[in-house]
Structures are given as structure tokens and as C-alpha cells.
Amino acid sequence: MEKKLKVGLIGLGGIMKGAHMPGYARMDDVEITAICDIVPEKIEAFKAQFGMPDVASFTDYNELIAKADVDFVDIATPNYLHSTIAVAALNGGKHVFCEKPDAVSVAEAEKMQAAAESSGKHLMVMRNNRYRKTSKYLKKFIAEGKMGEIYCGRCGWQRRRGIPGKGGWFTTKAQSGGGPLIDLGVHMIDLTVWLMGNPTPVAVSGCTYMKFADNDASDSVHSAFGEKKADGIFDVEDLAMGFIKFDNGACLQIEFSWASNIEKEKMFVELRGTKAGSTFTDNGLDIYTESEGVLENLHPCVTDPDTIHGDNLRHFADVLEGKCEPDFVPVQGVNMIKILEAMYKSAETGMEVRL
Numbered sequence: 001m002e003k004k005l006k007v008g009l010i011g012l013g014g015i016m017k018g019a020h021m022p023g024y025a026r027m028d029d030v031e032i033t034a035i036c037d038i039v040p041e042k043i044e045a046f047k048a049q050f051g052m053p054d055v056a057s058f059t060d061y062n063e064l065i066a067k068a069d070v071d072f073v074d075i076a077t078p079n080y081l082h083s084t085i086a087v088a089a090l091n092g093g094k095h096v097f098c099e100k101p102d103a104v105s106v107a108e109a110e111k112m113q114a115a116a117e118s119s120g121k122h123l124m125v126m127r128n129n130r131y132r133k134t135s136k137y138l139k140k141f142i143a144e145g146k147m148g149e150i151y152c153g154r155c156g157w158q159r160r161r162g163i164p165g166k167g168g169w170f171t172t173k174a175q176s177g178g179g180p181l182i183d184l185g186v187h188m189i190d191l192t193v194w195l196m197g198n199p200t201p202v203a204v205s206g207c208t209y210m211k212f213a214d215n216d217a218s219d220s221v222h223s224a225f226g227e228k229k230a231d232g233i234f235d236v237e238d239l240a241m242g243f244i245k246f247d248n249g250a251c252l253q254i255e256f257s258w259a260s261n262i263e264k265e266k267m268f269v270e271l272r273g274t275k276a277g278s279t280f281t282d283n284g285l286d287i288y289t290e291s292e293g294v295l296e297n298l299h300p301c302v303t304d305p306d307t308i309h310g311d312n313l314r315h316f317a318d319v320l321e322g323k324c325e326p327d328f329v330p331v332q333g334v335n336m337i338k339i340l341e342a343m344y345k346s347a348e349t350g351m352e353v354r355l
Contacts, residue, residue, distance in 0.1 A: 005317055008034035008070035008094075010061050010085055011077035012046045014225055015099060019128075020074060021050060023310020030317055034068035036061050061085050065092040072097060072122075072320065074313075078169040079176050083108035086123065090115035095122045097316050100186040101340070102333035104177030109337040113330035124316050124326060125333050129191040131311035132304040134285050138271075138278060139195060141287070148275030155192040156255035157184040157267040161217045163238065163258045165226015171213075172233040179236035180256040181208065182340050189244075190336060192252060192269050199246035201335055204342035205352040206242025212259035213238070220265050242343045 007030055009016060024030055036058040037043050043057045058064040065073065065088055072095035075085050083103040086096045096116070102125045103109040116123035129135060141147065157180070164183070169175040176182065193199065213234040239257040246252070269280040276289035287298040305311070319326045342353040 002029060002321075004029055004031040005072065005320055006031050006033040006070045008032075008036065008064050008068050008073045010036045010064065010073055010075050011081075011099075012037040012042045013076060016074070016076040017046070017049070019309035020076060020313065023307070023313040026307070026310055027314060027317060029321070030313075034058065034064050034070055036064045062088060065089050065094060070094060072316075075099060079182065080104050080174065083112050086112050087115045090119045090121050090123060093119065093121065095320055096124070097313065098123070098125045100126045100190075101177065101182050102186075102330075102337055104182070104337075106334065106337050106341050109330075109334045113334055116330050122316070122319055122326060123330050124312075124319070124328050126309065126312055127190050127194075127328050128308040128312045129187050130194055130327065131308040131315070134280055134300075134302045134304050135191060135195070137300055137302050138280065138285060141278075142195060142197075142271075142273075146276055146289070147271065147273035147278070150196050150250065150271050150273040152251050152253075152272050153192050153196060154253040154255075154270040155188040155268060157188050158255060158257050158260055158262050159220050159222070159265045160262055161212075161215070161259050162220025162222045162265060163212065163218070164223055165228055166216070166223075167229035167232020167234060168227045170226040171236055173235045176236060178340065178344060179208075179210075179238055179240070180258045181237060181240035181242075181343055183258075184256045185240065185254065185340060185343075186336060188256070188267060188269060189252070189254060189339060190332075192271070193335075195269070195271060196246075196250060196252075197248075198332060199248045199250055201244050201339050201342075201355055202247050203245040203352055203354050204242060204339055205346045206240060206254075206343040208237035208344065208347040209239045210234075210237050211239070215259060237347075240343060240347070242346070244339060 034056040038059055047053050056068050073089045075098040079101055082098050086098050089096050164170045238259045241255045244252040271278045276287055278287045285300050289296050318324050338355050346353045
């Protein structure tokens with residue numbers, strides 16, 4: 001049997017338990033050899049839940065990096081710690097997989113990229129939506145030239161009421177870096193830009209609003225994420241709308257909300273090309289094209305699995321085992337954070353921000 005990859009888990013909250021652990025459960029070539037959380041009670045609960053009473057455990061990630069027998073670490077902490085832990089792990093000779101967003105500032109994302117380059121270790125940040133069957137189908141459709149030149153798009157994730165962990169780290173800018181733009185925006189912006197061929201962003205403009213900080217209504221399962229604090233902080237936006245220009249002349253409209261008076265929660269990616277356009281929503285994929293001089297609508301019968309987080313982890317393990325090249329590279333993360341940081345700056349100044 002081939003030698004197993006050994007991983008240390010850092011941050012034992014909801015996303016690690018609910019999304020990452022099911023992925024590892026399906027991977028017989030990866031072994032969890034260490035876990036870390038600043039809350040001892042979470043460590044003990046995690047051990048009990050996943051049946052690993054003797055796994056090495058730490059409350060300080062530096063000790064895990066220095067002492068644990070691991071090939072890579074998987075980081076699922078509050079956003080502001082992503083870059084700090086990733087850089088420490090890379091400099092400590094470990095490969096790094098990290099939850100999104102990459103970092104809370106461009107400077108921090110660039111530190112991660114530099115540490116990966118200087119250490120020669122792999123750094124990958126969660127981009128789970130690339131692993132939807134719908135996404136892969138559409139990516140191949142585009143690669144075959146069936147969409148023509150993709151010159152513009154729209155994407156978003158709108159919630160009617162779905163503020164996660166209100167009063168906790170999600171709504172505390174110093175720890176999260178922002179609201180739905182950084183929480184949800186990474187998902188749909190990355191998917192759309194990836195489908196468009198990863199053009200480089202050159203200018204961003206946008207607006208942000210905070211209108212529902214005092215509203216406790218909820219209609220989204222996603223509001224259960226995080227740990228709510230009745231007397232906590234809410235200093236981030238609940239709605240962001242913006243516009244991105246790319247170096248190839250393409251553009252992208254974006255909208256992300258935790259709370260907004262719309263019909264219901266909706267995520268969407270819309271692309272427009274010279275040969276065809278597409279709309280990808282919760283209802284599936286629709287393609288608008290033409291054939292023999294007649295307009296034609298296609299609705300591919302593609303069903304997305306609920307294993308996309310684990311599929312992203314599977315890809316990372318395959319990269320470490322030399323089975324394939326990474327489909328995410330750190331510069332894509334830097335460009336993502338450049339977009340988000342520029343959006344917040346544009347909202348603050350009322351001006352377009354050139355990158």
C-alpha cells in the first residue's frame with residue numbers, strides 16, 4: 001500500500017466538521033494525524049464525534065506545525081488567521097490547504113503567495129464550486145469554443161435573510177474582513193472568472209450597504225453558520241453591488257447579500273458569449289444559442305453532487321501525490337483579494353479603483 005498523506009486540521013468549527021471531514025472520510029490515502037483549536041472543549045468534542053481519541057491535539061497552531069507528523073495542514077479558522085497560519089506552515093515545510101477567503105487583504109494574500117514560492121510547497125485555497133458537475137460541463141463547453149468569445153457576465157448570491165453568526169466573527173470586520181462580499185463573493189466571482197478563462201482584473205467599482213444589523217429574521221439555513229453573540233459586533237455590509245473590468249475587455253456585474261428584500265435566496269452565474277450565453281442557478285444550467293439560423297435553448301441534464309468540498313480536497317491530495325497539476329494557483333487568490341479590497345475602497349471613496 002502506498003504511503004498515506006498525513007494532515008493536521010487547524011480550526012474545528014462547522015465548516016471543518018460539516019464539509020471537510022466527509023471528504024476525508026472518502027479518502028483512504030489521507031490520514032488525520034493532528035488537530036488544533038484554541039478551545040479545548042472543541043478538541044474533545046471533535047475527537048468524540050469522529051472517533052479519534054488518540055490523535056495528537058494542540059491549542060497552538062505553531063506547536064502543531066513544529067511538532068506534529070504532518071505533510072500538510074488544512075486551515076478552517078476565522079478569516080483573519082488564514083494568511084498568518086498559512087505562511088507559518090509553508091515556512092515550516094508543510095503544504096497548505098485553506099478555506100476561503102484566501103486572506104483579508106492583498107498584502108496578506110501576497111505574503112501567502114511569496115511563502116509558497118520560496119518554500120516550494122503547494123498552497124491551495126478552497127474553490128469548491130469549480131467541482132460541480134455543472135461547472136465542469138460548462139467549462140468543457142466553453143473550451144470547445146461553443147460559447148465563442150465571452151465578453152461579459154453577471155454573478156451573485158442573494159439572500160433574503162441569512163446573516164451568519166450575527167455578532168460573532170462573521171460580522172466583525174477585524175476578524176472576517178467584511179460581510180457577504182468576502183463571504184459569498186469569493187464563491188461566485190471565482191467560478192465566473194474561472195469559466196471566463198481567468199482574465200486579470202484591472203478596475204473595480206461598487207457600493208456597499210448595512211441596513212439589517214438590527215433585524216433578527218431568518219429564512220436561510222446558512223444563518224446557522226458561526227456562533228451568534230447577542231451583544232457582539234456588526235460592522236460589515238449586508239449588501240454589496242459592483243462592476244469589474246478585465247484586461248481582455250470583458251466585464252462582470254456582481255451582487256452579494258446576507259439580507260435584502262427579494263423573493264428568496266438565489267445564487268447565479270450568467271455568461272454572454274458571441275456564439276452562446278448561459279445561466280447557471282439553483283434550477284440548473286440553461287444555454288442560449290442558435291442552430292441553422294434558428295434560436296435554440298438547451299437545458300443539459302446535469303446534477304451537482306453534495307461532495308464538492310471533498311472533491312476539492314481530493315484534487316489537492318492528487319496534486320501532492322503527483323497525479324495532476326493544480327487547477328488553482330496562488331496568483332488567482334491574490335487577484336481575488338484585489339477585487340474584494342478594491343470593492344470596499346470604491347464603496348468608501350465613491351470612485352472607481354484601478355488595479
